Amino acid sequence: MGDPYGLRRVVRPKGALPQQAEVLDPHLPLGPDELSIEVERLNVDAASFRQLAQEAAQRISSRVADIVRERGKMHNPVTGSGGMLIGRVAEVGPEHPAASQLKPGDRIATLVSLTLTPLVLQEIARVHPRAERLDVRGRAILFATGPWARLPEDLPEAVALAVLDVCGAPAWVARLARPGERVLVLGAGKSGSLACAQARRNGAHVTALDYRPDAPRTLVHEGLADAAIAVDATQPLEVYARAREAGLYDLVVNCASLPGTEMASILAARDGGEVLFFSMATSFTAAALGAEGVGKDVRLTIGNGYARGHAELALELVRSTPALQRIFAARVG
Amino acid sequence: MGDPYGLRRVVRPKGALPQQAEVLDPHLPLGPDELSIEVERLNVDAASFRQLAQEAAQRISSRVADIVRERGKMHNPVTGSGGMLIGRVAEVGPEHPAASQLKPGDRIATLVSLTLTPLVLQEIARVHPRAERLDVRGRAILFATGPWARLPEDLPEAVALAVLDVCGAPAWVARLARPGERVLVLGAGKSGSLACAQARRNGAHVTALDYRPDAPRTLVHEGLADAAIAVDATQPLEVYARAREAGLYDLVVNCASLPGTEMASILAARDGGEVLFFSMATSFTAAALGAEGVGKDVRLTIGNGYARGHAELALELVRSTPALQRIFAARVG
Numbered sequence: 102m103g104d105p106y107g108l109r110r111v112v113r114p115k116g117a118l119p120q121q122a123e124v125l126d127p128h129l130p131l132g133p134d135e136l137s138i139e140v141e142r143l144n145v146d147a148a149s150f151r152q153l154a155q156e157a158a159q160r161i162s163s164r165v166a167d168i169v170r171e172r173g174k175m176h177n178p179v180t181g182s183g184g185m186l187i188g189r190v191a192e193v194g195p196e197h198p199a200a201s202q203l204k205p206g207d208r209i210a211t212l213v214s215l216t217l218t219p220l221v222l223q224e225i226a227r228v229h230p231r232a233e234r235l236d237v238r239g240r241a242i243l244f245a246t247g248p249w250a251r252l253p254e255d256l257p258e259a260v261a262l263a264v265l266d267v268c269g270a271p272a273w274v275a276r277l278a279r280p281g282e283r284v285l286v287l288g289a290g291k292s293g294s295l296a297c298a299q300a301r302r303n304g305a306h307v308t309a310l311d312y313r314p315d316a317p318r319t320l321v322h323e324g325l326a327d328a329a330i331a332v333d334a335t336q337p338l339e340v341y342a343r344a345r346e347a348g349l350y351d352l353v354v355n356c357a358s359l360p361g362t363e364m365a366s367i368l369a370a371r372d373g374g375e376v377l378f379f380s381m382a383t384s385f386t387a388a389a390l391g392a393e394g395v396g397k398d399v400r401l402t403i404g405n406g407y408a409r410g411h412a413e414l415a416l417e418l419v420r421s422t423p424a425l426q427r428i429f430a431a432r433v434g
Numbered sequence: 435m436g437d438p439y440g441l442r443r444v445v446r447p448k449g450a451l452p453q454q455a456e457v458l459d460p461h462l463p464l465g466p467d468e469l470s471i472e473v474e475r476l477n478v479d480a481a482s483f484r485q486l487a488q489e490a491a492q493r494i495s496s497r498v499a500d501i502v503r504e505r506g507k508m509h510n511p512v513t514g515s516g517g518m519l520i521g522r523v524a525e526v527g528p529e530h531p532a533a534s535q536l537k538p539g540d541r542i543a544t545l546v547s548l549t550l551t552p553l554v555l556q557e558i559a560r561v562h563p564r565a566e567r568l569d570v571r572g573r574a575i576l577f578a579t580g581p582w583a584r585l586p587e588d589l590p591e592a593v594a595l596a597v598l599d600v601c602g603a604p605a606w607v608a609r610l611a612r613p614g615e616r617v618l619v620l621g622a623g624k625s626g627s628l629a630c631a632q633a634r635r636n637g638a639h640v641t642a643l644d645y646r647p648d649a650p651r652t653l654v655h656e657g658l659a660d661a662a663i664a665v666d667a668t669q670p671l672e673v674y675a676r677a678r679e680a681g682l683y684d685l686v687v688n689c690a691s692l693p694g695t696e697m698a699s700i701l702a703a704r705d706g707g708e709v710l711f712f713s714m715a716t717s718f719t720a721a722a723l724g725a726e727g728v729g730k731d732v733r734l735t736i737g738n739g740y741a742r743g744h745a746e747l748a749l750e751l752v753r754s755t756p757a758l759q760r761i762f763a764a765r766v767g
Binding site for chain 2: 108120181182183212216337372378388395399
């Protein structure tokens with residue numbers, strides 16, 4: 102009898118799925134349709150990492166250890182978000198769908214959130230704050246439904262991990278950005294850079310916006326965006342003023358990693374346009390009621406971290422775009 | 435110098451828009467581009483009302499009074515949601531866009547959330563828990579950008595108010611439901627009933643789901659849905675089992691008013707399908723990471739409470755559907 106969603110590992114509340122669960126049990130013996138991984142790195146998602154860093158700048162490592170010990174998963178209780186991991190396959194259950202494709206020792210990244218991945222940490226060796234990454238020793242479990250990717254051999258590991266972590270963003274931009282459209286990308290970090298590059302590849306006119314002037318300017322300089330705006334996305338009226346000057350946007354992609362950027366995104370879109378929220382710091386009610394409050398007829402899409410073929414699309418985008426390789430290498434180095 | 439978003443009324447934090455503001459000042463003299471309303475009824479949104487009712491079943495009235503006194507608006511600090519109001523125009527600023535259309539004494543409903551509407555309450559006369567409505571005396575302010583609607587004369591007032599409160603849902607369903615598609619509507623309350631009726635009008639095959647067996651069965655009996663499922667939407671695996679029997683759905687419309695229904699919605703959709711979240715109890719991260727966690731390629735849309743022509747569309751749907759009039763009359767009576 103299979104357990105493709107990993108229900109056996111939910112400690113409480115009963116009847117919850119692993120992500121909704123407060124506590125998972127990562128210690129059970131491996132189920133026949135599960136797979137276990139010796140973990141080496143955790144990529145904590147940007148919103149979660151920023152919150153942890155603020156909570157205790159020197160203590161990220163101990164907070165991560167506490168959370169994983171208490172919850173059996175790296176599920177930040179404040180932001181509700183997780184991240185992803187990289188590691189070597191330790192054991193593959195005979196009924197796991199990858200049983201014939203993976204063997205112990207293979208290096209893979211999991212494309213499923215850490216918020217539902219059972220995890221035990223033996224050691225946190227090093228924290229890389231800029232890369233939002235921790236080098237660890239530990240053991241994680243992947244369920245039968247959990248997507249994974251073999252690490253590509255032609256890209257540096259840290260670059261590949263960072264790209265895979267946010268590969269949903271360019272995949273959804275590839276579907277939503279149309280040729281000739283005016284696209285605004287909020288946040289010129291990892292997912293923002295990929296979103297800009299993909300929107301340009303789709304034939305859109307792309308504007309990159311960030312509070313740090315250097316980041317969007319670099320995207321323009323590298324040919325990944327057509328225009329740059331340096332303004333704080335938590336200040337909706339300042340963003341609106343700049344967006345109105347430019348004529349408003351058909352599609353706004355929110356890749357900002359801090360809370361309070363919903364209204365800036367909504368005001369910057371034209372009536373009848375779209376906003377795609379890839380920031381995990383997005384508030385549902387702030388977006389839904391915010392658009393209503395200003396009488397703005399825009400379609401608001403939640404950035405689903407999964408889309409069929411997202412890992413291949415993002416890795417191919419980076420492979421064929423040396424500028425992205427440089428930007429990611431500088432970011433994760 | 436106009437102030438179309440009502441910034442003058444933000445007390446704190448400085449630079450916020452009225453909805454994001456913690457506190458508004460509803461006592462300022464009327465601005466030249468504002469309009470004031472003698473308020474008679476407040477329709478508190480379902481998620482907010484349920485939370486208030488649980489917090490203090492006997493004390494909804496005093497909690498509403500407290501919130502409005504403390505914040506200058508009916509903005510539930512726990513759910514983050516508001517509602518709408520009905521009242522008579524008290525005064526129209528000479529530069530308000532409706533200056534030539536409205537005069538003191540006209541009865542209107544505001545189509546903008548109470549989360550950004552400056553409000554003073556003199557009295558709460560009566561609470562109608564089933565209709566999630568309060569009869570009050572008070573004074574509210576409408577900004578130049580705030581949508582409003584004259585109350586229709588051919589529908590009972592309570593029905594019209596209830597319909598206008600959720601008119602975004604059928605408007606977005608009208609755009610997203612295609613002929614022949616299989617549509618599942620979670621929650622057979624007010625917005626759920628309108629969503630079912632609109633999806634059928636679009637030519638879709640409609641299944642209504644609610645934990646109360648009577649509600650979806652009534653929708654089928656009245657010809658507003660093709661099939662009924664009685665199951666608790668907070669139990670994702672039970673919903674998934676029923677949805678899988680039925681062959682999964684192209685479009686899932688979430689109109690449930692309680693938290694924790696994101697995963698049921700996502701699992702019930704087919705790969706490549708869509709979920710439209712109209713429940714204000716939706717969690718952004720639960721939806722975004724939940725879909726990723728189970729590797730489901732679905733487009734997730736935030737239900738924007740505004741869409742061009744939404745009030746007219748919803749009122750016309752009810753006018754031309756006697757069954758909806760009966761359902762709403764029974765609900766708000």
